[in-house]
Amino acid sequence: MRLLAVTVSLGAALLVxxxxxxxxxxxxxxxxxSCASCHYTDGPAKEKTIADQxxxxxxxxxYAGSKFQKAWLAAWLQNPKxxxxxxxxxxxxxxxxxxxxxxxxxxxxxxxxxxxxxxPEVKAGVIKxxxxxxxxxxFGKKMPCTGCHEYLAGGEVHGGKSGPSLVGAxxxxxxxxxxxxxxxxxxxxxxxxxPDFSGVLSPKDMENVAxxxxxxx
Amino acid sequence: MSRFVIIAAMVFGxxxxxxxxxxxxxxxxxxxxxxxxxxxxxxDGKGINVGKDFATDPRNFTVTADMEKRSDDDIRGVxxxxxxxxxxxxxxxxxxxTLSAAEVDGLLAHIRQLCxxxxx
Numbered sequence: 001m002r003l004l005a006v007t008v009s010l011g012a013a014l015l016v017x018x019x020x021x022x023x024x025x026x027x028x029x030x031x032x033x034s035c036a037s038c039h040y041t042d043g044p045a046k047e048k049t050i051a052d053q054x055x056x057x058x059x060x061x062x063y064a065g066s067k068f069q070k071a072w073l074a075a076w077l078q079n080p081k082x083x084x085x086x087x088x089x090x091x092x093x094x095x096x097x098x099x100x101x102x103x104x105x106x107x108x109x110x111x112x113x114x115x116x117x118x119x120p121e122v123k124a125g126v127i128k129x130x131x132x133x134x135x136x137x138x139f140g141k142k143m144p145c146t147g148c149h150e151y152l153a154g155g156e157v158h159g160g161k162s163g164p165s166l167v168g169a170x171x172x173x174x175x176x177x178x179x180x181x182x183x184x185x186x187x188x189x190x191x192x193x194x195p196d197f198s199g200v201l202s203p204k205d206m207e208n209v210a211x212x213x214x215x216x217x
Numbered sequence: 218m219s220r221f222v223i224i225a226a227m228v229f230g231x232x233x234x235x236x237x238x239x240x241x242x243x244x245x246x247x248x249x250x251x252x253x254x255x256x257x258x259x260x261d262g263k264g265i266n267v268g269k270d271f272a273t274d275p276r277n278f279t280v281t282a283d284m285e286k287r288s289d290d291d292i293r294g295v296x297x298x299x300x301x302x303x304x305x306x307x308x309x310x311x312x313x314x315t316l317s318a319a320e321v322d323g324l325l326a327h328i329r330q331l332c333x334x335x336x337x
Binding site: 050051053054086091092141142143144146147148158159160161162193195196197198199200 | 246247249250251253254255258264265266268270271272299307308310311312313314315
């Protein structure tokens with residue numbers, strides 16, 4: 001009987017070891033301890049009202065693996081420079097740049113964990129970085145993203161401050177996620193202060209804009 | 218009987234005013250969430266996005282003389298379809314796919330409070 005119990009336990013342990021995802025090294029545990037008080041990772045999106053959104057201390061991360069580029073994420077967790085000019089959910093307080101820093105080891109483990117959180121809404125390998133006159137026209141004039149988002153031009157930062165900065169978007173964001181976000185924004189953020197452009201921009205327009213943002217230094 | 222009618226009317230009136238103030242509070246929250254980044258928390262057009270690169274002055278809703286020229290339908294339309302729908306700047310984006318009809322009506326009521334005016 002004891003032999004049977006030991007065998008079953010060993011078998012169960014082996015099963016866990018072989019089926020556990022790569023972040024079993026501890027990224028999920030580190031995240032729970034250090035990050036989960038401000039960020040949630042269990043989708044789908046939970047917010048239903050403005051009050052729900054305002055109650056959040058930081059962005060949801062249940063699709064982080066589809067949104068971010070791995071190398072950028074691992075580096076940013078060790079040296080988290082502000083992405084938003086303003087404090088999250090605030091139009092009056094500037095971002096103090098006080099996001100906690102991680103050691104290289106913890107950052108690598110948490111990056112592995114977050115990169116495993118992907119969204120079925122994001123089709124991989126569709127959008128290739130590239131500029132086009134159509135995208136420039138939409139970005140700057142027709143539906144000006146510049147009103148709310150910072151961008152780099154002539155070595156200087158321009159643009160609005162209420163949204164996340166698009167400076168360095170080529171290294172931070174996955175172009176396929178940018179397209180999916182424009183096309184089906186409610187799945188990612190049901191309550192946000194960015195307009196839903198579905199029905200306003202065509203899918204081709206959105207592809208062009210996503211490809212263009214993917215060139216941003 | 219008449220006492221019952223008076224009490225019922227009072228209760229109904231109280232309920233209506235409570236609902237009205239809840240709606241006003243909601244409209245203020247909707248305004249501060251979706252509009253204040255450009256139009257300012259106080260509706261004076263001095264939102265955080267308005268800097269050297271902002272190609273137009275967002276509407277200052279507190280200027281009665283400007284706002285009374287705009288009909289309610291103009292204001293609903295520009296919220297839903299964006300600035301170009303009334304030959305104004307595309308920096309005012311279309312919110313029609315984001316906001317409900319009730320939220321747009323609430324915003325209109327809030328804007329009319331800010332300008333202390335009615336549309337022509």
